[in-house]
Amino acid sequence: MSMESLTANVDPAVLLDDLIVRTETHKHADAVVIRPDDVAEVMTRLKRDAGYDHLSCLIAQEYQDRFESVYYLKRYDDPTDEFGVVVPTSRDNPVSESAASVYPTANWHEREAYDLVGIEYEGHPDLRRILLPDAWQGHPLSLEYDQDRPQIVEFSEHANPLAEHGREDETMFINIGPHHPATHGVLHLKVVLDGEQVADLDTDLGYLHRCEEQCCQSGTYRHQIMPYPDRWDYASAGILNEWAYARAAEHIADLEVPEYAQVLRTMSAELCRMCAHFLALGTFCLDVYGDFTAVFMYAMRDRERIQKILEELTGQRMMFNYFRLGGVVWDIPDPREDFFELTRDFLDVLPAAIEEYHDLITTNEIFQVRTVDVGVLEPETAKAYGCTGPVARGSGIDCDLRRDDPYGYYPHLDWDVVTEDGCDNYSRLLVRMREVEQSARIVEQCINLLEEWPEDERELQSNVPRTLRPDRDAETYRAVEAAKGELGIYLRSDGTDSPARFKIRSPCFHNLSALHKLAEGEYVADMIASLGSLDIILGEVDR
C-alpha cells in the first residue's frame, strides 16, 4: 500500500485538533484558523501526516481589523482534495511564522506577501521585496497605501554574493538581464560564475510588475476584469487565462455555463495552448542554437496559422477577450463551414509539421547533446517548489487539472495526459511537443461536435445578472490547467460588484523559483537553456 493511500484518509481537523482556533468554510474547501506562531507545526503535520504535498497558493490580505495569510494546500495525486489554513495577525504587529521551512515554495510566496501587503514572516530565510524595488516606501495592496507619494528607484551595480566567502579571486559576477535576448523578457539574473559553471544564482523579478491584482480589484466582475487575464500569459495563451478567472468567478457567483459554450471554450483554449507551446519551442531553440534560426521561423509560421483561426473566432490575434461569465461572447463566424475548413486545414498539415520539428530538433544529435541530462529537476524538488504543467510532467509527475479536477468539456473527450520521466530540458520540450498533438486531438473532436450541434440548441451564455454581487465574505480559489501549469484565482467578495481581494497564482512564478536548482553547478550556457525549458512569460511571473 502506497504512502498516499495511507495518508488520504486522515482528517485534518483531527490531526490538528489541539492547534485549531476555529474552522471556516471557504466556497471550495474547508479551512482552519490557527495562531500565527503555529504555522510551521501545522504545515509539517499536514504535509507529513495528511499528504498535502502541494502548497498551491498563499494569499495575503488586509482587513479593517487584521492581516490574514491564507495557505491553500493540495495533493499532486488528487488536486480536488483541498485544504485551507488561515493565519490572522493583528494590525499593529503583523508578524506570522514562516512556512518556508516546510514548503520551499513558500519562500517566494511570503516575500511577495511581505512586498505587496506588508505581513512579516518570522523565520523566513530571506525576507526582502521581490517585485518592487528595494527602496520602495509602503506596501501597495495594504489599505493605507498612498499611491501618489513619490518614490525613488535605485540604479546600482550589484555586489558579488560570494565575496564574503573569500572566493572573489576565483569567481566572476555577471548580470544577465533585465535587457538580454535570452531572458524571454525583462528578467534579471544575478549569476556568480566559477570558471564557466554557475556557482550562485539569484533571480531578480519585478521588471514587469504592472499591478494586475490592483487593476482587477478595481474592476467589476461582469465585464471589466476579463480583458486583464489576456495580458498575464501573453504568448497568445489568453483564453486559458480567461478561463481561470471565469472558473473562479462562476464558482463564487454560482453561474452555470451552457454545454455548447463549454465546447467552444475547450476548442479555443486548446488552440491557445498550441500557440503558446509553439512559442516555447521556437524560443527554446533560439536559446540552444542561437539567433533567428529555421526552427524559430517555422514555429512562428505555425503560430500565424493558429492566430488566423483565433482571429476568425474572436476578432483579435492575441488579446481575445472571448469569454464572458456564463459562456462566451459569440458563436463561430458565418459561414461556419469556412471556419471548420480553416481549422481542419491546419490540423491536416500539423502532423507533417510536427514530424519536421522532430527531424530538426529532437532527433538532432547536437540538440540531444545540449539538452539530455541537462537541467535536471527531480520530481521531489519540482513538488517542493510548486512546479506544475509541462515542467512537472517533464519530471514524471502525472498531474493535469484538465483530467484531475475536471472542467469544461474535457471529461467527454478522448485525450491523454503526456508525461516524460527524463526530468531534463529535453523531456520538458518533448512534453510540450506531444501536448500539441493531444491539443490537436481535442480541437478535432470539438470541431466535429460543433459541426453536428443542432442549430436551435446553440446556447452561448447562461442567464447572468447585469451586476454580480457575490455573497459578502465568500472566498474561493479555483484553478485551471493553463499553458504553463496551474493558473489559479483567489477571489474574496465584500458584497460589492468588484472583488475585495483578487490574487493570481501564477504557474510561471513557481516554475521559475526552481531555476537555481536546475542551474547551479551547470555551465552558464546550459543555464540559459534551462531557463528556456521552463518557458516563463514575465507578464505572468510579475503580474
Place this chain on the structure above:
Amino acid sequence: MSSDLPIIPEPPGDRDVVTYTQDARTVGQDDRFDSPLRRALGTTPFILTKFDQFMNWVRGSSMFMLQFGIACCSIEMMHTYAVKHDLDRFGAGVPRASPRQADVIIIPGTVVSKFAPRMKRVYDQMPEPKFVVNMGSCAISGGPFQEGYNVVKGAEEVIPVDIHVPGCPPRPEALVYGVAKLQDRVRNGESSPVVVKPYELEQFGDLERDELVEHLADQIDPDDLVMRYNWADSP
C-alpha cells in the same frame, strides 16, 4: 568571363545614346530588380546630391533594430520580424542584441518603475543618431495599466519618442506601417521634437533634500544613480 555579361543588343539607329545606356543596364533582368534608384543610376554612373541628403537616405534605408522585448507587444514584434510579415523587406529588420549596434529601439510594452532606469540606460548606450518607436498603448500612456501604482505613464516620460503605434497590441501590419513612417521621416531629415522628460537618472546626492530623500539617506550611497518618481504630477 565574357559569358556572364549581359548580351547587349545592337543599338537601333534612331535611338539616342542615353536610352541606349539605360536599356543596356537593365536588359536581361527580371522586372522585380527594377527600382527608382536603378532607373536613376541607369542613365549615368554618377549622381549629384547633398551629402546630408544622401546620409539620410542611407540611414532610412538600412535601420538596425534593437532586439528589445518588454511585454505582450514583443510577441507581435517577433511576428513582425518573422515569416509572413518580415520587416526586413523594408530595410529595417535586422534585430541587434546589443544597443551599441542599433539605430532604432522599439518599446514594446509596459514600462514600470523598476525597469525605467534600465531602459534609460539602454537608450543612452545606443549611438547617435537614434530613433524610438513606441509600440502599443502601454508605451504610449500606460494603457490598461495606467492606474497602477508601479506603472510609468508612457515611455515618453523617460526617453524622447519619434513614432507612436497605437493598439493593444498593434497588429504586425501596424508596426510595419509605423516603422515605414519613421523611415520616411529619417529619409527626409526630420527629427523628433525635443520633449521635456520628467524622469532622469540622477545621482542620489543631487536630489533635493525632501522627506523621502532624508528617509533613504542612510540606505543609498550619494553617488548611486537613482530615478525619482513624482506620481502625483504624472499625466
